[in-house]
Amino acid sequence: xxxxxxxxxxxxxTVFIVVNYGFLMTALIQKIGARAGRRYGIPIWQNYIDMxxxxxxxxxxxxxxxxxxxxxxxxxxxxxLLLFVPTIYGSYMFSNFSFAGDLILALYFVxxxxxxxxxxxxxxxxPHAAIGVSRGxxxxxxAELPFAMAVFSVALQYQTLSVTDIVAAQQGGMLHWTLxxxxxxxxxxxxxxxxxxxxxxxxxxxxxxxxxxxPPTEYHSSYLAVMQTNRAIFPVxxxxxxxxxxxxxxTGWPELFLKVFLLYLFSAFVGVCFPRFRVEQSVRWxxxxxxxxxxxxxxxx
Amino acid sequence: xxxxxxxxxxxxxxxxxxxVEPLRDYYCEAPPTVMPAAYxxxxxDLFNWARSESIWILGFGxxxxxxxxxxxxxxxxxxxxxxxxWRPTPRQANLFIISGYLSTKTLKRAIRAYEQMQNxxxxxxxxxxxxxxxxxxxxxxxxxRLDDYLPVDLYIAGCMPRPEALLAGFxxxxxxxRAGNGxxxxxxxxxxxxxxxxxxxxxxxxxxxxxxx
Numbered sequence: 001x002x003x004x005x006x007x008x009x010x011x012x013x014t015v016f017i018v019v020n021y022g023f024l025m026t027a028l029i030q031k032i033g034a035r036a037g038r039r040y041g042i043p044i045w046q047n048y049i050d051m052x053x054x055x056x057x058x059x060x061x062x063x064x065x066x067x068x069x070x071x072x073x074x075x076x077x078x079x080x081l082l083l084f085v086p087t088i089y090g091s092y093m094f095s096n097f098s099f100a101g102d103l104i105l106a107l108y109f110v111x112x113x114x115x116x117x118x119x120x121x122x123x124x125x126x127p128h129a130a131i132g133v134s135r136g137x138x139x140x141x142x143a144e145l146p147f148a149m150a151v152f153s154v155a156l157q158y159q160t161l162s163v164t165d166i167v168a169a170q171q172g173g174m175l176h177w178t179l180x181x182x183x184x185x186x187x188x189x190x191x192x193x194x195x196x197x198x199x200x201x202x203x204x205x206x207x208x209x210x211x212x213x214x215p216p217t218e219y220h221s222s223y224l225a226v227m228q229t230n231r232a233i234f235p236v237x238x239x240x241x242x243x244x245x246x247x248x249x250x251t252g253w254p255e256l257f258l259k260v261f262l263l264y265l266f267s268a269f270v271g272v273c274f275p276r277f278r279v280e281q282s283v284r285w286x287x288x289x290x291x292x293x294x295x296x297x298x299x300x301x
Numbered sequence: 302x303x304x305x306x307x308x309x310x311x312x313x314x315x316x317x318x319x320x321v322e323p324l325r326d327y328y329c330e331a332p333p334t335v336m337p338a339a340y341x342x343x344x345x346d347l348f349n350w351a352r353s354e355s356i357w358i359l360g361f362g363x364x365x366x367x368x369x370x371x372x373x374x375x376x377x378x379x380x381x382x383x384x385x386x387w388r389p390t391p392r393q394a395n396l397f398i399i400s401g402y403l404s405t406k407t408l409k410r411a412i413r414a415y416e417q418m419q420n421x422x423x424x425x426x427x428x429x430x431x432x433x434x435x436x437x438x439x440x441x442x443x444x445x446r447l448d449d450y451l452p453v454d455l456y457i458a459g460c461m462p463r464p465e466a467l468l469a470g471f472x473x474x475x476x477x478x479r480a481g482n483g484x485x486x487x488x489x490x491x492x493x494x495x496x497x498x499x500x501x502x503x504x505x506x507x508x509x510x511x512x513x514x
Contacts, residue, residue, distance in 0.1 A: 038376040046355070046384060053355040053395075056348035058336040059420040059486075208360070212389025220392040220419050 010093045011083050015233070017253070018082060022232030023047040025261055029268045036272040047232065054225035063124045063218065070120015071219065071226040077113025078234035081106060085241055088256060089167045089249040103161045106241055107151060110196070113234060114140050117215050124218035132214025135279045136205040142286045143195025143202070149294030150189035154245050156301045157182055163241070167249035177248040185297035186246045190266070191290040193242060195282065197235060197264075199271035202282050239263045302508050324510055332512045333490040336420050338481070345481065352395065352421065353478040354384040356471065359394035361414055364401030365461070366427040372464045385471055391417040396474070399451070401461070402430040402443045405503045408450060412500060415451055416513040420486040423478070425470060426456040435460055449499045452485035452492075 027044045034041030043049075062068060084102050088094035118137055121129035155161055157178070158169045170176050179186045195202045206214045219227060239260045243249060247263070250256035277285060308322040338345045362370065373380040374387065388394045391414045403411060415424070426447045429435035434445035447453055454477060457470040477483050489496060493512075501507055 034379075034381065039379045040382045041379075042381050042386075043384065049351050049355045049384060052348065052351035056351055057395075057419045057421070058339070061419075208387070208389040212360075216393075217390050218392055224393060 007097065011096050014087055014094050014096055015079060015082065018087075018236050019229060019232050021257060021260075022236045023051075025257075025264060026232060026235070028261075029264055032265070033268055033272055047228065051225050051228050054220075054228065055222055057221035060221040060223065066119050066123035067218075067223075068120075070117050070123070071223045071230070073116020073120070074113040075226050075230045075233070077109055077111075077116060078230040078237055080112065081109040082233060082237035082240065084109065085163045085237075085244060086167065086249075087240055088253065089164070089171075089244070089251050091251075095164070098164055099162070101161045102163050103151060103155060103166070106163065107148060110147075110238065110241075111140070111144065113230065121215035121218070126217045128211045128213075128217045129215050131211055132205055132217070136215060139202060139205060139279055139282055140196060142283045143192045143290075145192070146188040146286065146290035146294040147192035147196075149291070149298055150185040150192070151245065153182060153185040153294070153297040153301050154178055156298065157185075163244050167244050170248045174248070178246040179248075182297065182301065184293055184300060188290050188293035188297055189242065189246060191293070192286070193238075193263075194267055194270055195286060195290075196238065197267040199267050201271070201274040201277045203271075204276055204279055204282070207276065235264060236260055306508055332493055333416070333420075333486070335487045335490045337487065349479050349481055349483075352483070353475040356383075356385045356396050356423075356474070357388045357394050358385065358396045358398055359391050359414060359418065360387045360389050361391075361397070361411075362400050363403050363407050363411055364399075364428070364430065366398075366401030366430075369427070369461050369464055369467060370398065370400060373467060378464045378468065380468060380471065383468070383471060383475075391415070392419065394418055395421070396423045396425060397451075398425045398427050399431050399447055399453075401428040402435065402437045402440075403447060404443050405505075406442075408444055408500070409504050409507075409509075411451070413509065413513050418486075421478075421483055422486045423454045423474060423483050424451050424485055425474065426453045427467070427470075428462060429458055429460045432456050432458060444503060450496065450503075452488040452496075454483060454485050 024044060024047075027042060027047050031041035031044065083096045084098060084105050086095040086098040114136065118133045121133045154166060158166050160166060160169075166178075170178060170181075174180070198206055200207075204210055206216065216224065216227060240256070242263060243256070243259045247259055250259055306323045308320065310318055311321045312318050340348070358370075362368075372378050373385070391397075395418065397411070397415055397418065399411065415422070424447075426432060430437055430443070431447040431453070434440070434443065437443040438445060444450060455470055455474050457466050459466055462470075474483070497511055
């Protein structure tokens, strides 16, 4: 088997770029949310300061092995999601470790971090963490269902399980995007997207005003810093998948930055407009609005 | 001591009998240790700067002064632009604001919350009640001097201080932290016996270990 070792430094470079972009973009989105509430909002570099602060805390306590592994799983879920799909289409440097069946692996990695978090938070023994995890798993499972259906629909449409091939099929103008060739699947996926971005109306899991604050209740200092790093990587990685499947992919970093920002802005826009759902409300919402669309998209294809 | 905190035998759903001792099982009793600044001056300066610019407050309003903290999240005062955020769990918080009078019942919870916070941690006494008892100076059920029970970094005087005074207090706290003087956690560890003696003098139903975590 020939493995190109040069891919490893390139992968590090991809992660480095995405971490920095993720930190700045999430801060910018928070600022936009604050402006919608007529506040000035956090400084744009606040995420970096918070992370240095959390790493610089002198003491930390543990609740066992799984407590350590929870944030590690979460981070590896984010990084794995990012590295196993092509970040930039047609670029040797940033295609990373994508391969013929990477779509299935990506679907798996989307869920992987959540499961790791569930194990870690469960080990912490805090009742709020346990309740938060059960809420989170039910909501995320429900939100993933339409997304999985949309992915099947797209895979059927292009007759491939390779993200690279799917992007390749969408090249040559905006009207070739899945958004226009299979709008029902994209709609179902975008509704599911709202559910997995942990923004209102689907942020009951980690909202500080609910059971404080769900799964990460017991996480602190460097554990929390690792999770913060993942909170910068994971949304970008997830949006990169969406972009590749439905919005024509990106052929360069500026295009990627713009598309990822706009997609994230979509969830933020919905978030500032609508109040928070309880878990059973959001589950019902996904069942009523998103899942039928997903089924329809498969049937139409 | 409450009955549910006593040592006892419990029969599990699988028929196995095992011993439960809540005070030992649910808490870690290791006393706090002094954790000095471990790195060189340049790194510690960077860390102190980051600590001062990212102050996470424990969202625990202990008295009437908590009403002055809420406006800080609103558009009028917006403390977020100074790196100040509220965290709902003591594990993630760095700053504990004792907002106004502190009844002995709340003191017990305040101690537990404080001890769950991670080193370095800071305490602000808000309002004159935390300095000398304020208008509750002759109350049988509130403490008079907060500094006897928890190491206070900063007082914000007034009854009540306005949100602007709180913002000015945050700025002063930032200067303290940046100068490397925000060492309340180590002070607490050094004088642990003295603090515990004071705390136990006012809390009569002491049904928890000396150190919670």
